[in-house]
Amino acid sequence: MAERDPIRRLVQAFARLPGIGEKTAARLAFFLLDADDRVARELYEAIAEVKQKIRLCSICCNLTEADPCRFCSDPRRDGRVVCVVESVPGLMAIERTGEFRGRYHVLHGVLAPLDGVGPDDLHLRELMTRLGAGVDEVIVATNPSVEGEATALYIQRLCTPLGVRTTRIASGVPIGADLEYADQVTLSRALAGRRDMGGP
Amino acid sequence: MAERDPIRRLVQAFARLPGIGEKTAARLAFFLLDADDRVARELYEAIAEVKQKIRLCSICCNLTEADPCRFCSDPRRDGRVVCVVESVPGLMAIERTGEFRGRYHVLHGVLAPLDGVGPDDLHLRELMTRLGAGVDEVIVATNPSVEGEATALYIQRLCTPLGVRTTRIASGVPIGADLEYADQVTLSRALAGRRDMGGP
Numbered sequence: 063m064a065e066r067d068p069i070r071r072l073v074q075a076f077a078r079l080p081g082i083g084e085k086t087a088a089r090l091a092f093f094l095l096d097a098d099d100r101v102a103r104e105l106y107e108a109i110a111e112v113k114q115k116i117r118l119c120s121i122c123c124n125l126t127e128a129d130p131c132r133f134c135s136d137p138r139r140d141g142r143v144v145c146v147v148e149s150v151p152g153l154m155a156i157e158r159t160g161e162f163r164g165r166y167h168v169l170h171g172v173l174a175p176l177d178g179v180g181p182d183d184l185h186l187r188e189l190m191t192r193l194g195a196g197v198d199e200v201i202v203a204t205n206p207s208v209e210g211e212a213t214a215l216y217i218q219r220l221c222t223p224l225g226v227r228t229t230r231i232a233s234g235v236p237i238g239a240d241l242e243y244a245d246q247v248t249l250s251r252a253l254a255g256r257r258d259m260g261g262p
Numbered sequence: 263m264a265e266r267d268p269i270r271r272l273v274q275a276f277a278r279l280p281g282i283g284e285k286t287a288a289r290l291a292f293f294l295l296d297a298d299d300r301v302a303r304e305l306y307e308a309i310a311e312v313k314q315k316i317r318l319c320s321i322c323c324n325l326t327e328a329d330p331c332r333f334c335s336d337p338r339r340d341g342r343v344v345c346v347v348e349s350v351p352g353l354m355a356i357e358r359t360g361e362f363r364g365r366y367h368v369l370h371g372v373l374a375p376l377d378g379v380g381p382d383d384l385h386l387r388e389l390m391t392r393l394g395a396g397v398d399e400v401i402v403a404t405n406p407s408v409e410g411e412a413t414a415l416y417i418q419r420l421c422t423p424l425g426v427r428t429t430r431i432a433s434g435v436p437i438g439a440d441l442e443y444a445d446q447v448t449l450s451r452a453l454a455g456r457r458d459m460g461g462p
Contacts, residue, residue, distance in 0.1 A: 068315050068327060072308040078301060080293050081286065092350055093280050094309060095316060095325055096370060101278060102313045106306035108272040109294060113302045115268050116295060125295055127268060151292055170296060 069095070121192065123168040123185040125150050133166050140164045142198040146189065146217060148172050148205060156203060164201070167192065172209040173216055181216065190220060199227045206233045206251075269295070321392065323368040323385040325350050333366050340364045342398040346389065346417060348372050348405060356403060364401075367392065372409040373416055381416065390420060399427045406433045406451075 069091060076087035094102045118124070119131035122144075126132070133139060143164030147153045153166050169184040193200070200221050204210035218228040234252035235244050244252075269291060276287035294302045318324070319331035322344075326332070333339060343364030347353045353366050369384040393400070400421050404410035418428040434452035435444050444452070 068308070068312045069325065071304075072312045075305040075308040078305070079290050081289070086281065088351060089281070090279050091312070092325075095312060095350075099313060102309050104271075105275040105278070106309040108268070108275040109302050109306040109309075112268045112272045112291070112295060113299060125269065125292075149292065150295075151288060 118168075118185075121188070122166050123170060123188055124153060124166060125168075138163070142196060143201065144189075144192065144197050144199070145201045145203050147203050148210065148213075152203065152205070164199075167200075169204070169213070172204055172207075172213040174209045184213070186217070186220065189217070193221065193224050193226050197226055199229060201229050201231065203231045318368075318370075318385075321388070322366050323370060323388055324353060324366060325368075338363070342396060343401065344389075344392065344397050344399070345401045345403050347403050348410065348413075352403065352405070367400075369404070369413070372404055372407075372413040374409045384413070386417070386420065389417070393421065393424050393426050397426055399429060401429050401431065403431045406431075 072091045072094070073084070073087045076082055076090045077084055079087075082090070094105070115127050116125050117127075117129065119126045119129055119134055121130045121134040124131040124133060128135070140163055144167050145153075145156060145162055145164055146167045146169060147156065148169055148171065150168060153168055156162055156166075167185070167189050169186070169189075171179055171184050173179060173181065173184070189200075200217065202214040202217050204213045214230050218230075221228045232255055233248070234255055235241060235248060241249070272291045272294070273284070273287045276282055276290045277284055279287075282290070294305070315327050316325050317327075317329065319326045319329055319334055321330045321334040324331040324333060328335070340363055344367050345353075345356060345362055345364055346367045346369060347356065348369055348371065350368060353368060356362050356366075367385070367389050369386070369389075371379055371384050373379060373381065373384070389400075400417065402414040402417050404413045414430050418430075421428045432455055433448065434455055435441065435448060441449070
């Protein structure tokens with residue numbers, strides 16, 4: 063804030079990004095200083111544009127230029143099934159499977175009491191509003207972490223009194239993985255979640 | 263360029279930075295989207311400011327807000343010794359030693375014929391201009407890489423006819439390192455550069 067030297071100010075601004083330390087920040091700053099003006103201009107224009115144009119979809123809280131977003135405004139998608147995700151990259155990961163034709167809801171976080179993130183900090187109110195309008199199933203696709211599981215449980219408790227079915231994406235050994243290298247928790251989950259293959 | 267989606271445009275702009283791949287770029291973009299507006303504003307303002315305010319020192323080609331830069335305008339520094347570095351981070355590294363009280367010259371690169379970088383692409387003309395004006399010694403502090411050595415040799419050939427002494431920073435085993443783990447080239451250099459310790 064009080065930093066007057068423009069180069070140091072830029073280094074500090076880069077260092078505030080996740081996964082970028084002081085040294086990387088300095089490297090990025092000097093790269094921009096040495097690079098063509100166009101490279102720097104495209105970056106700062108893109109940052110300014112994204113903060114100006116991108117907002118939350120008023121229905122599902124996805125990041126979008128148009129409100130409602132392309133998923134909420136697509137009449138071919140099934141509004142009776144809502145997939146709840148932690149973040150937009152999570153939404154994009156599910157969309158890439160090509161298997162899901164319902165709608166989404168983005169929480170923009172998970173319950174994390176230790177970090178001071180409670181239910182009011184997530185976009186749960188918007189989810190509740192939707193549940194009254196013909197939603198049959200909520201698929202909770204938060205990450206299989208402690209916080210993700212707690213959030214899933216919280217959502218299930220919100221949905222059940224309203225008569226909405228709540229499901230959770232399966233956890234287990236990833237396809238292509240080797241049991242030998244799977245961690246114990248994942249293996250325990252895979253055992254507990256075993257499914258009948260038919261037969262007597 | 264033709265990209266219309268603001269989020270994808272930002273991801274592409276980040277991915278153009280060195281050491282930042284598609285996935286990291288996406289992570290940074292979504293971080294900025296979710297973060298406080300202030301974080302993004304500080305970053306793009308810092309980039310815009312740096313490109314607007316920072317220019318090359320007309321004497322030593324250091325990056326600076328004021329021309330000449332603080333090293334060239336400091337009367338307590340010895341203008342008879344000029345330390346030539348590849349880049350501003352190199353200059354800062356030498357400055358951090360606190361041992362050098364001469365002036366600097368920043369090449370902004372090294373000779374790299376394979377990458378199409380020739381003598382005209384470095385700030386050698388500015389260096390030549392300075393050599394006439396009371397410079398006794400040029401310390402070449404380019405990196406000890408193939409390109410850095412070639413550049414050092416090139417500078418030495420420029421300086422010698424003008425009667426300017428050229429020196430090269432020492433290469434060898436870094437302080438605190440273990441000989442067992444030093445690479446062969448470094449060890450050969452350390453042997454070749456051995457110095458008398460006194461005695462008969």
